Amino acid sequence: MAEKFYITTPIFYPNAKLHMGHAYTVTICDIVARAQRLQGKEVYFLTGADENTGKILKVVEEQGQSVEEYLNQVTENFKDLYSKLNISYSQFIKTSDREKHWPGAQALWKKLVEAGDIYKASYTGLYCVGCETFYTEKDLVDGKCPVHLTVPEKIEEENYFFKLSKYTQTIKDRITSDELRIFPQTRKNEILALLDRGLEDISFSRPIKSVPHGIPVPGDESQVIYVWCDALVNYISALGYGRDDVLFQNFWPANVHVVGKDILRFHAAIWPAMLLSAGLPLPKNLLVHGLITSGGHKMSKSLGNVIDPYELIEEYGYEAVRHYLAREVSPFDDGDMTKERFKESYNANLANGIGNLTSRIMKMAQDNLEMPVQVTEEKDMSKYFALYDVYEISKAGDYVWNEVKALDQYIQENQPFKLIKTDKEAGQKMISDLVARLYAVAQMLNPIMPETSEKIKTLIKENKTPEVPLFVRKD
Ligand code: ME8
Numbered sequence: 001m002a003e004k005f006y007i008t009t010p011i012f013y014p015n016a017k018l019h020m021g022h023a024y025t026v027t028i029c030d031i032v033a034r035a036q037r038l039q040g041k042e043v044y045f046l047t048g049a050d051e052n053t054g055k056i057l058k059v060v061e062e063q064g065q066s067v068e069e070y071l072n073q074v075t076e077n078f079k080d081l082y083s084k085l086n087i088s089y090s091q092f093i094k095t096s097d098r099e100k101h102w103p104g105a106q107a108l109w110k111k112l113v114e115a116g117d118i119y120k121a122s123y124t125g126l127y128c129v130g131c132e133t134f135y136t137e138k139d140l141v142d143g144k145c146p147v148h149l150t151v152p153e154k155i156e157e158e159n160y161f162f163k164l165s166k167y168t169q170t171i172k173d174r175i176t177s178d179e180l181r182i183f184p185q186t187r188k189n190e191i192l193a194l195l196d197r198g199l200e201d202i203s204f205s206r207p208i209k210s211v212p213h214g215i216p217v218p219g220d221e222s223q224v225i226y227v228w229c230d231a232l233v234n235y236i237s238a239l240g241y242g243r244d245d246v247l248f249q250n251f252w253p254a255n256v257h258v259v260g261k262d263i264l265r266f267h268a269a270i271w272p273a274m275l276l277s278a279g280l281p282l283p284k285n286l287l288v289h290g291l292i293t294s295g296g297h298k299m300s301k302s303l304g305n306v307i308d309p310y311e312l313i314e315e316y317g318y319e320a321v322r323h324y325l326a327r328e329v330s331p332f333d334d335g336d337m338t339k340e341r342f343k344e345s346y347n348a349n350l351a352n353g354i355g356n357l358t359s360r361i362m363k364m365a366q367d368n369l370e371m372p373v374q375v376t377e378e379k380d381m382s383k384y385f386a387l388y389d390v391y392e393i394s395k396a397g398d399y400v401w402n403e404v405k406a407l408d409q410y411i412q413e414n415q416p417f418k419l420i421k422t423d424k425e426a427g428q429k430m431i432s433d434l435v436a437r438l439y440a441v442a443q444m445l446n447p448i449m450p451e452t453s454e455k456i457k458t459l460i461k462e463n464k465t466p467e468v469p470l471f472v473r474k475d
Helices: 020-038 056-063 067-084 102-114 164-176 185-197 227-232 246-251 261-277 309-316 318-328 339-368 382-389 393-414 416-422 424-445 450-462
Strands: 004-012 042-049 091-094 118-128 133-135 153-162 181-183 205-207 220-225 256-260 285-289 292-294 335-337
Touching: 004 020, 004 246, 020 042, 020 067, 020 256, 020 285, 020 292, 020 309, 020 318, 020 382, 020 393, 042 067, 042 246, 056 067, 067 091, 067 309, 102 118, 102 220, 102 227, 102 261, 153 205, 153 220, 153 261, 164 185, 164 261, 181 185, 185 261, 220 227, 227 261, 256 261, 261 285, 309 318, 309 339, 318 335, 318 339, 318 393, 318 450, 335 339, 339 393, 339 416, 339 424, 339 450, 382 393, 393 416, 393 424, 416 424, 424 450
Parallel strands: 004 042, 004 256, 042 091, 181 285, 256 285, 292 335
Antiparallel strands: 118 133, 118 153, 205 220
16 A cells, blocks of 8 residues: 655635745645655645634625635635646645534544643733734733734633643653654754743633634634634644544644744644644654745835735746745745846746756757657656655755756767767767656656656657747746
């Protein structure tokens, strides 16, 4: 039976349009998913929307839509971007889905109760609805939420609390021992430092009036499950936890949750604690990527520097966007992106790089070989795929482009187009070898640029030069 591989993206909030940052997360997940499939694994790739948030209420009211209509529209928008980026997800989970998500969320809640980890308490706190998080005075900057720069709401209410503090040591042990492995090391250190300071119990429910479309707390209809508790459960509810758990049995624990560094604490502390409380295995890996900035600043509407993936897809094609995200943004650090840098990389790596190389080699092949080169699928690409196992996505991209460069250099130094005139047999052999190496490049390219990979393979199988260049230089 094929080895299983379960990978997830965060489920995104539906109150704003997806931008390049979201595109980054789903694209690197897709690249990892495709790399695993190529190695023969059975992959389950989950994504979705985090819908039970109070953030949407204002927008819904302004637009005069029902919550359901609004959410369905947003889902269509999310799916549209995923399809434009050729994201090979298995399921899109919506947390408003009463059939697929609610039973899991409520079943998990009951497990927390059974473990004695839920208790009622009065609470006074500062809540930022943008973050869906409580803050303390000392977290604030000039009295404002450090992320949204808005004054948080002062809340006084009776809530259900989760005994997060109880799990501090166990989580610390699991992370230290890499049973729950966190990539990169810097994020592992960051969460370990947080755990050293100790975790505090956390409010895990809200009054139903704050999120009327939220999931009711089992046994207390006046409260809804806190949106982060509800959202994290998506990773198992989507697999049927709490209803029909065939997929759950097959795919849990997740091989990797991919998240941005902004939500590290939720995934490396709160989620593991919930799983421990419910007696469930922890995910194996957490890939915590950095955030994409634009021209050195956080992307924001007011700065006018939000990079819209649609615009770049329209101008350069979606595979150019996948290429940029895979290669030019480190999966472990923040990465800056500008339209100028995008164009430079496109011209150097795609138009003048792989596009030009394919034309050069296939022109020589078409003109000088009587038959297509008999290529075989290279099975042993272990060195290349090993990079994906440790989420070195941009290094994997570089690995492919190093071979592109090596082929360019080989042609320049050995000039097969001249050799063929003086020694036909030797010239043909050299060109055939180049074609075979180009085929290996196409194979490696598959996770990053699946369509270009197929195009090159087809050209090789038909012994043809591309009728139009694969990538046209932009000026
Ligand atoms: O936090 N660069 O949703 P969200 C890179 N619903 N990635 C970015 C980014 C940027 N500039 N901006 C956003 C939530 N992201 C919760 C998640 S999961 C159970 C619930 C990506 O819509 C990145 O993956 O605010 C980040 O973690 C996520 O979007 C936050 O998305």
